[in-house]
Amino acid sequence: MPARLLPGGPVAERILAEVSTRVAVLKDKGVSPSLATILVGDDDASAGYIRIKQRQAAELGFVSPHAHLPADATQDDLHQAIAAFNDDPAVHGLLVQYPVPGHLDYDAALQAVDPDKDVDGMHPLNMGRLALGMPGPLPCTPAGIEALLAHYEIPVSGREVVILGRGATLGRPLAMMLSQKRPTANAAVTVVHTGVPDWARYTQRADILIAAAGVPGIIQPEHVKPGAVVIGGGVRYEGRKLLPDVDESVEQVAGAITPRVGGVGPTTVAMLFRNAVIAAENS
Numbered sequence: 001m002p003a004r005l006l007p008g009g010p011v012a013e014r015i016l017a018e019v020s021t022r023v024a025v026l027k028d029k030g031v032s033p034s035l036a037t038i039l040v041g042d043d044d045a046s047a048g049y050i051r052i053k054q055r056q057a058a059e060l061g062f063v064s065p066h067a068h069l070p071a072d073a074t075q076d077d078l079h080q081a082i083a084a085f086n087d088d089p090a091v092h093g094l095l096v097q098y099p100v101p102g103h104l105d106y107d108a109a110l111q112a113v114d115p116d117k118d119v120d121g122m123h124p125l126n127m128g129r130l131a132l133g134m135p136g137p138l139p140c141t142p143a144g145i146e147a148l149l150a151h152y153e154i155p156v157s158g159r160e161v162v163i164l165g166r167g168a169t170l171g172r173p174l175a176m177m178l179s180q181k182r183p184t185a186n187a188a189v190t191v192v193h194t195g196v197p198d199w200a201r202y203t204q205r206a207d208i209l210i211a212a213a214g215v216p217g218i219i220q221p222e223h224v225k226p227g228a229v230v231i232g233g234g235v236r237y238e239g240r241k242l243l244p245d246v247d248e249s250v251e252q253v254a255g256a257i258t259p260r261v262g263g264v265g266p267t268t269v270a271m272l273f274r275n276a277v278i279a280a281e282n283s
């Protein structure tokens with residue numbers, strides 16, 4: 001029997017409805033929530049992502065000031081643009097669109113963002129807050145996955161979660177989140193990676209298997225315990241084509257699974273706006 005599908009759309013809708021309500025409350029108090037964006041260069045895909053975020057920001061009631069730097073901008077130019085938004089008290093959230101042109105250091109730019117305006121939740125200080133269980137903006141994709149599991153009432157507490165991939169964007173912060181003492185987390189979490197050549201031994205016993213490798217088709221039916229919940233976080237793009245980590249055939253073995261398109265992605269974007277409205281509330 002094919003697995004139950006767990007689309008991200010309804011999860012994102014619920015999160016965004018809550019964001020929209022919180023934006024309205026702030027506006028009633030005279031605060032105009034603002035999410036600033038910085039784009040460097042003219043990459044079509046990046047410009048498209050910025051347009052989508054700006055449109056969504058406007059729909060939710062955010063102001064979204066934007067700085068577009070030329071492809072040959074220097075690291076200094078980028079840091080000046082970041083500093084301008086950091087120093088502007090009317091700006092509550094700030095994101096630098098990834099990737100930046102090859103001659104620029106994205107990690108250095110990320111570290112220059114005011115941690116309290118870091119809507120991606122990826123600033124080292126925010127990763128530290130997460131590790132310590134302190135409040136702060138959460139990394140969007142892991143937070144989206146936790147929200148997705150909670151939305152579909154998939155029990156996590158006390159269960160065995162295995163994450164394939166220990167990357168800084170997804171696997172590592174997700175492991176920190178799902179092992180925390182909260183009703184929607186509280187799991188026995190194992191993280192596997194290229195240092196564990198027999199990783200299938202671990203994934204085969206997972207109640208919840210989360211793919212976070214970015215290797216198309218790496219998760220095959222034989223890696224999955226029958227009836228397990230499978231969350232496809234890892235993807236690779238070939239041009240505009242999205243290639244998920246989880247092979248299509250896994251649907252025949254899993255009990256529940258995120259769809260190949262419209263799974264984790266929509267929840268990631270929703271969490272960005274959730275971080276932004278919280279930043280505005282805290283300002």
Ligand SMILES: NC(=O)c1ccc[n+]([C@@H]2O[C@H](COP(=O)([O-])OP(=O)(O)OC[C@H]3O[C@@H](n4cnc5c(N)ncnc54)[C@H](OP(=O)(O)O)[C@@H]3O)[C@@H](O)[C@H]2O)c1
Binds near residue numbers: 170213214264
């Ligand atoms: N859906 C979304 O909205 C969304 C958002 C953000 C990111 N993502 C995706 O999430 C994925 C992870 O991103 P990231 O930045 O956290 O990770 P990353 O830095 O790309 O690291 C990938 C991880 O997967 C492991 N891995 C790769 N190939 C493997 C193999 N053959 N066997 C076992 N482990 C393997 C690597 O192991 P080693 O550490 O040993 O090298 C590494 O830990 C990417 O595909 C990214 O596109 C999706």
